[in-house]
Amino acid sequence: MNCVLDGLLVYIWAELRNWASIVAKLNSAYYFILVPIRHGTLSTLFPTTRRSPSSPEQNPRRLRSTSPTISLAFLGFDSLGFYRATFIRSSIASGNRNLIQNVMAAQVPREWTGIQQFPVATQNKLHEILGKLKLENASTLTILLMGKGGVGKSSTLNSILGERVATVSAFQSEGLRPMMCSRTRAGFTLNIIDTPGLVEGGYVNEQAIEIIKRFLLNKTIDVLLYVDRLDAYRVDNLDKQVIKAITDTFGKRIWQRSIVVLTHAQLSPPDGLSYDEFFTRRSETLLKCIRMGARIKMQEFEGFILDSPIPVALVENSGRCNTNSDGEKILPSGIAWIPNLVEVVTTVSAKGSKPITVDQKLIEGPNPNERGKFFIPLILAFQYFFIIKGIQRTIKRDIETEKRPAWETWASQKADRF
Amino acid sequence: MAAQIAREWSGIQQFPVATQNKLHELLGKLKLENVSTLTILLMGKGGVGKSSTVNSILGERVATVNAFQSEGLRPMMCSRTRAGFTLNIIDTPGLVEGGYVNEQAIEIIKRFLLNKIIDVLLYVDRLDAYRVDSLDKQIIKAITDTFGKRIWQRSLVVLTHAQLSPPDGLNYDEFFNKRSETLLKCIRSGARINKQEFEDFPIHVALVENSGRCNTNADGEKILPGGTAWIPQLVEVITTVIANGSKPIMVDQKLIEGPNPNERGKFFIPLILAFQFVILDAAFFLPWVEAVDTKGNAGVLVRVEPRHIAPTQLRI
Numbered sequence: 001m002n003c004v005l006d007g008l009l010v011y012i013w014a015e016l017r018n019w020a021s022i023v024a025k026l027n028s029a030y031y032f033i034l035v036p037i038r039h040g041t042l043s044t045l046f047p048t049t050r051r052s053p054s055s056p057e058q059n060p061r062r063l064r065s066t067s068p069t070i071s072l073a074f075l076g077f078d079s080l081g082f083y084r085a086t087f088i089r090s091s092i093a094s095g096n097r098n099l100i101q102n103v104m105a106a107q108v109p110r111e112w113t114g115i116q117q118f119p120v121a122t123q124n125k126l127h128e129i130l131g132k133l134k135l136e137n138a139s140t141l142t143i144l145l146m147g148k149g150g151v152g153k154s155s156t157l158n159s160i161l162g163e164r165v166a167t168v169s170a171f172q173s174e175g176l177r178p179m180m181c182s183r184t185r186a187g188f189t190l191n192i193i194d195t196p197g198l199v200e201g202g203y204v205n206e207q208a209i210e211i212i213k214r215f216l217l218n219k220t221i222d223v224l225l226y227v228d229r230l231d232a233y234r235v236d237n238l239d240k241q242v243i244k245a246i247t248d249t250f251g252k253r254i255w256q257r258s259i260v261v262l263t264h265a266q267l268s269p270p271d272g273l274s275y276d277e278f279f280t281r282r283s284e285t286l287l288k289c290i291r292m293g294a295r296i297k298m299q300e301f302e303g304f305i306l307d308s309p310i311p312v313a314l315v316e317n318s319g320r321c322n323t324n325s326d327g328e329k330i331l332p333s334g335i336a337w338i339p340n341l342v343e344v345v346t347t348v349s350a351k352g353s354k355p356i357t358v359d360q361k362l363i364e365g366p367n368p369n370e371r372g373k374f375f376i377p378l379i380l381a382f383q384y385f386f387i388i389k390g391i392q393r394t395i396k397r398d399i400e401t402e403k404r405p406a407w408e409t410w411a412s413q414k415a416d417r418f
Numbered sequence: 419m420a421a422q423i424a425r426e427w428s429g430i431q432q433f434p435v436a437t438q439n440k441l442h443e444l445l446g447k448l449k450l451e452n453v454s455t456l457t458i459l460l461m462g463k464g465g466v467g468k469s470s471t472v473n474s475i476l477g478e479r480v481a482t483v484n485a486f487q488s489e490g491l492r493p494m495m496c497s498r499t500r501a502g503f504t505l506n507i508i509d510t511p512g513l514v515e516g517g518y519v520n521e522q523a524i525e526i527i528k529r530f531l532l533n534k535i536i537d538v539l540l541y542v543d544r545l546d547a548y549r550v551d552s553l554d555k556q557i558i559k560a561i562t563d564t565f566g567k568r569i570w571q572r573s574l575v576v577l578t579h580a581q582l583s584p585p586d587g588l589n590y591d592e593f594f595n596k597r598s599e600t601l602l603k604c605i606r607s608g609a610r611i612n613k614q615e616f617e618d619f620p621i622h623v624a625l626v627e628n629s630g631r632c633n634t635n636a637d638g639e640k641i642l643p644g645g646t647a648w649i650p651q652l653v654e655v656i657t658t659v660i661a662n663g664s665k666p667i668m669v670d671q672k673l674i675e676g677p678n679p680n681e682r683g684k685f686f687i688p689l690i691l692a693f694q695f696v697i698l699d700a701a702f703f704l705p706w707v708e709a710v711d712t713k714g715n716a717g718v719l720v721r722v723e724p725r726h727i728a729p730t731q732l733r734i
Contacts, residue, residue: 168586170548171600173549201552202514203517203518234488235486238517270629271483271631281486319586320583320586
C-alpha cells in the first residue's frame with residue numbers, strides 16, 4: 001500500500017514539476033505550490049536536499065515523531081526552471097512542539113572571519129599550513145574535542161576560531177549538547193566539534209556519550225583532541241575510565257589520530273620543579289594513563305602498534321596570555337601556540353592512518369550474535385557424524401543382541417499358531 | 419606516629435618580622451582567653467594543597483609534597499609550642515580516590531583521631547577549580563557523617579592557589595565570591611545545614627598561596643592579590659572561629675562508631691508488647707457471665723470464652 005502511494009505521489013510530482021517549470025518559463029515568474037506530502041517520500045522526491053555534513057551548528061536534537069508527519073512543501077520555480085524547495089514540516093503527532101524545521105537546502109559553511117583577528121605573523125603561518133594541506137588534496141579537516149568537564153574545550157574552540165562561538169561559563173557545566181562549527185578559508189573547510197564533558201560528579205556520564213555518538217553518526221573524524229588541564233596534579237582511575245569510554249566508543253584506532261591538549265599552559269609550576277620538568281612529568285603520566293586505559297601495548301605481535309607516541313600540545317586560552325613582539329600569543333617557552341597546535345594537527349592527520357568514520361556499526365559495536373558463528377556448522381556436523389550416528393549404531397546393536405524375554409517368545413509363538 | 423613531645427616552633431623565625439609580630443599578638447590574645455592549645459584538622463580532596471598549607475603555616479617542610487603522586491594513606495600530626503602555646507596540626511590523606519570517596523581513608527582518619535579534640539576543621543580546596551559537583555557533596559557528606567553536623571560550626575574553607583589569574587570576563591574578587599558561594603552552597607546542602615544555623619555560625623573562607631612564587635609586600639610578607647598578608651589572616655580567622663561560642667568536637671569511640679543501631683526505637687518495645695498482649699489474650703475484655711460451674715455451685719462469675727465452650731454446655 002505504501003509503495004503504491006509513494007509511486008503515485010512521485011508520478012504526480014513529476015507531472016506537476018514539468019507543468020510548473022513550463023509555466024514559469026513562459027511567465028518568467030516565481031511560482032509557489034503548497035502541497036502536502038507524506039514523510040517518507042521526501043528523499044525520493046527531492047534528491048538534492050541531502051543533509052550536508054558541514055552545515056554549521058547543527059542541532060542534534062532531531063524531532064522524532066512516531067505517527068506520520070505531514071510536510072508542507074513550498075516548491076518554487078524560477079524562470080530558468082530550477083526549483084528550490086523549502087519546507088515547513090508540521091507534525092500531527094502529540095508531543096512535538098517545535099513546528100519549524102531547519103531549512104533543508106544545502107548550506108554553505110561560513111567564512112573563517114576570526115582569522116583576521118590574529119596577528120599577521122600567526123595568519124601567515126596558518127595560511128602556510130593550510131596551503132600544505134591542500135597540496136596533499138585534503139580540503140576538509142574534522143577535529144573532535146573531548147575530555148572532562150571544565151578543562152577548557154570550549155575555550156580552545158573559541159581561541160582557534162578567533163570568535164566566541166561556544167559559551168564559556170566558569171561555574172556552570174555546559175549543556176549536554178555537542179556543537180559543530182565549520183569555517184572555510186581559501187577553499188579549505190575546518191570543522192571543529194565541541195562535546196560536553198564526559199565526567200559528571202565522579203563517574204563517566206553515559207548519557208553524554210550516547211548523545212555524542214548520535215551526533216557523530218556518518219561523520220568522519222580526522223583528529224581527536226583529548227583536552228586536560230596542565231595544572232592538575234593527580235591522574236587517577238577517573239581519567240582511565242574516561243579514556244576507556246573513548247576507546248570503547250571509537251575503537252583503539254582513534255589513538256593513532258589523537259593529540260593530547262593541555263590547557264592553562266601559562267602556569268607557575270610548583271616549588272622545586274621547573275616548567276619543563278613539570279610539563280614532561282605531566283605528559284608522561286597522562287600518556288601512561290592513556291596507554292593503560294586504551295590497552296595499547298608496545299609489542300608488535302599484539303597487532304596494534306602505536307608507531308609514534310601521541311603528541312602533546314600546550315594551549316593558553318585566557319586573555320592574559322603573554323605575547324611576543326609580533327603580538328602572537330606565546331607559551332612560557334616562547335613558541336606561538338596557535339600555529340603550533342594547527343601544525344601538530346596537520347602532522348597527525350597526514351600520518352597515513354585512515355580517519356575514523358563513525359557509522360552505525362561503529363556506534364552499536366560488534367554484534368554479539370556474530371561471535372563464533374563460524375563454528376556452528378562444524379559443531380553440528382560433529383554432533384551428527386560422531387554422536388548421533390554412534391548412538392544409533394549402539395541402539396541397533398543392542399536391539400540385535402538382546403535376549404528376548406520368555407513371555408515375548410511365548411506370545412509370538414502363540415501368534416504364529418494362528 | 420608515636421606520641422611526640424611538642425617541638426619548639428622554630429619555623430616561625432623564618433617568617434618576616436611583621437608576620438611574626440602579628441602571630442605573637444594573636445597567640446597572646448588566645449592565651450588571655452585561657453586557650454593554650456589549638457588542634458587544627460585539614461581535610462579535602464587529594465592534590466588540593468593540604469600538606470603544602472601545613473608546611474607554610476609551620477614554616478618548615480614537615481609533610482612531603484609531591485606534585486604527581488598521591489600522598490600515602492597516613493594522617494600526620496605535627497605539634498609545635500611557642501611561648502607556652504601548643505599548636506597541633508593534623509594532615510590527612512585525600513578523601514577522593516578516582517572518582518569516589520575513599521572509605522578506607524576515612525576509617526584510617528577516624529582511628530587516628532580517637533580521643534583527640536578538634537578545635538577547627540579546615541576544608542581545603544583549590545581556588546582555580548571551575549566545577550563543583552556531586553563529588554564534592556559526597557565528600558562533605560562523608561565528613562558530616564564522621565563528625566556530626568556540629569563540625570561545621572567550627573570549620574572554615576581554605577582555598578589554595580590564591581594567586582591565580584581569573585578567567586576572562588571576571589575580575590579576581592568576583593571570581594572569588596562566586597567560587598566561595600558555590601562551595602558554601604554545596605556544604606550547606608551536603609551537610610543539611612538549615613538557614614538559621616548557617617546565619618548563626620557562618621563559615622568563613624580564607625585564601626592561601628603556598629608556592630614560593632607568592633608575591634611579597636614591602637615587609638617581605640607573603641601577600642594575596644588583594645594585598646593582605648595571608649598567614650596572619652588565616653590564623654586570625656581561625657581564632658575568630660574558635661571564639662564563636664560553639665564547643666570543640668571530642669572524637670570518642672561513640673562518635674566514631676556512630677549511633678548504635680540497636681538503640682533505635684527501644685522505647686517502643688514495651689508498648690508493642692503490651693499491645694500484643696491485649697490483642698492476643700483478648701480474654702481480658704470479655705464480659706463476665708453468671709454460670710453454673712462443674713460442681714453445681716451457682717452464681718459463679720465466669721468469663722465467656724468462645725473457644726472453651728462447647729455448644730451443648732452453654733447455659734445462660
